[in-house]
Amino acid sequence: MDLSGKHLVLGLSGGIACYKSAELCRGLIKAGATVQVVMTEAAERFITPVTMQALSGRAVYGSQWDAREGNNMPHINLSREADAIAIAPCSADFVARLAQGRADELLSLLCLARPSGLPLLLAPAMNREMWAHPATQRNLAQVRADGAVVLGVGTGAQACGETGDGRMLEPDELLEDIAVHLRTDRPLAGRRVLITAGPTFEAIDPVRGITNHSSGKMGFAIARAARAAGAEVVLVAGPVALATPRGVRRIDVQSALQMQAAVQAEADAADVFVAAAAVADWRPARAHDAKIKKDGSGRPPALEFVENPDILHGVARSPRARSGALYCVGFAAETHDLEIHAAAKRLRKGVPLLVGNIGPAAFGRDDNQLLLVDADGARPTARAPKEALATELVAEIARRMPARTGFDTPDFQRTIAR
Numbered sequence: 001m002d003l004s005g006k007h008l009v010l011g012l013s014g015g016i017a018c019y020k021s022a023e024l025c026r027g028l029i030k031a032g033a034t035v036q037v038v039m040t041e042a043a044e045r046f047i048t049p050v051t052m053q054a055l056s057g058r059a060v061y062g063s064q065w066d067a068r069e070g071n072n073m074p075h076i077n078l079s080r081e082a083d084a085i086a087i088a089p090c091s092a093d094f095v096a097r098l099a100q101g102r103a104d105e106l107l108s109l110l111c112l113a114r115p116s117g118l119p120l121l122l123a124p125a126m127n128r129e130m131w132a133h134p135a136t137q138r139n140l141a142q143v144r145a146d147g148a149v150v151l152g153v154g155t156g157a158q159a160c161g162e163t164g165d166g167r168m169l170e171p172d173e174l175l176e177d178i179a180v181h182l183r184t185d186r187p188l189a190g191r192r193v194l195i196t197a198g199p200t201f202e203a204i205d206p207v208r209g210i211t212n213h214s215s216g217k218m219g220f221a222i223a224r225a226a227r228a229a230g231a232e233v234v235l236v237a238g239p240v241a242l243a244t245p246r247g248v249r250r251i252d253v254q255s256a257l258q259m260q261a262a263v264q265a266e267a268d269a270a271d272v273f274v275a276a277a278a279v280a281d282w283r284p285a286r287a288h289d290a291k292i293k294k295d296g297s298g299r300p301p302a303l304e305f306v307e308n309p310d311i312l313h314g315v316a317r318s319p320r321a322r323s324g325a326l327y328c329v330g331f332a333a334e335t336h337d338l339e340i341h342a343a344a345k346r347l348r349k350g351v352p353l354l355v356g357n358i359g360p361a362a363f364g365r366d367d368n369q370l371l372l373v374d375a376d377g378a379r380p381t382a383r384a385p386k387e388a389l390a391t392e393l394v395a396e397i398a399r400r401m402p403a404r405t406g407f408d409t410p411d412f413q414r415t416i417a418r
């Protein structure tokens with residue numbers, strides 16, 4: 001994640017989640033951002049300004065009467081260079097203050113005096129009853145209507161001993177959300193991207209099956225990159241042990257048939273389909289209901305296989321894909337003669353762009369090298385981390401997509417749907 005050149009005001013209001021803000025601040029700095037911390041009096045009860053100063057490398061502000069500013073106006077000066085203000089933790093009281101437009105302490109005053117258009121991101125943190133209270137929900141609706149972005153909350157054990165909604169998101173989750181909002185170029189804004197990832201698992205019986213070495217890392221990285229580029233992302237994932245990228249809707253499947261059903265249900269709403277999954281080519285003709293036992297003869301059971309449907313080919317043949325309304329991207333995992341196989345596969349699958357890679361050099365690894373194959377030929381990328389390749393690929397897809405006419409923008413569609 002690269003936040004170099006970005007300047008953030010990180011506001012802390014009072015809550016036990018302040019301890020997570022130290023980690024968040026560190027993460028922001030590590031990603032290259034500069035951070036100006038502002039704390040309320042209550043926040044200073046939970047964590048000291050000394051900690052936040054040490055982590056941010058800047059003196060922390062806490063009072064609107066702070067005489068360090070030449071004009072004595074920290075509430076104006078601090079936000080003027082910022083690319084965003086993030087309040088983490090944002091307490092129930094602080095949400096209420098924002099909803100009312102209060103200005104009797106520095107942090108709420110600073111939010112009220114922020115330039116119009118400067119993103120205000122809120123990471124709520126509170127007890128589950130406080131979170132669910134109609135007053136809090138009413139205030140959240142109000143601050144949203146006033147232009148703030150509410151980043152959502154986590155669920156689970158709370159410091160008070162209760163369990164439920166209202167925990168502040170974890171520092172890495174916040175970092176990812178903040179990065180999305182700090183990004184000014186969002187080439188896939190308003191687009192819907194459907195991605196398949198990981199292997200499929202084809203059951204032989206309830207305890208066995210066939211699968212492959214795909215880790216799903218590339219498909220998940222593409223989902224993260226597409227979301228960062230502004231897209232609404234649906235990720236159809238085979239059995240992998242990877243965390244769902246923030247803001248991405250995930251549909252878990254096991255078999256190729258389940259993956260196909262999930263893709264078919266989502267493809268009509270998509271603008272882009274990226275088939276990054278390593279779909280098993282064959283499945284056992286019949287999955288046994290009970291475990292197949294050894295019969296004592298020393299002979300293994302004879303398994304019969306049938307071919308799985310080609311999910312990508314099916315989508316690429318659909319009228320929407322043929323008309324250009326759905327841009328399809330395929331992958332090819334090969335072991336040799338990559339360019340020849342990838343070029344042939346692109347034609348066979350009927351897709352405008354096919355991404356080739358050498359399977360054994362890609363499966364399970366954190367880096368990879370891609371070969372982008374289209375009608376004009378093939379272009380290799382550098383060997384790089386999968387995250388970086390995913391960002392490059394998403395930018396490439398965005399460049400290749402047909403420009404919007406104005407009639408197919410989300411705004412126009414909403415207008416005619418009314």
Ligand code: CTP
Nearest residue numbers: 275276277279308309310311312330331332333
């Ligand atoms: N694919 C798919 N459904 C299948 C098989 C493959 O959607 N049943 C997609 C993959 O997600 C990938 C592309 O098709 O985007 C190519 O997959 P790959 O396994 O490399 O190719 P195959 O079609 O299986 O061809 P071959 O076995 O001849 O290499």
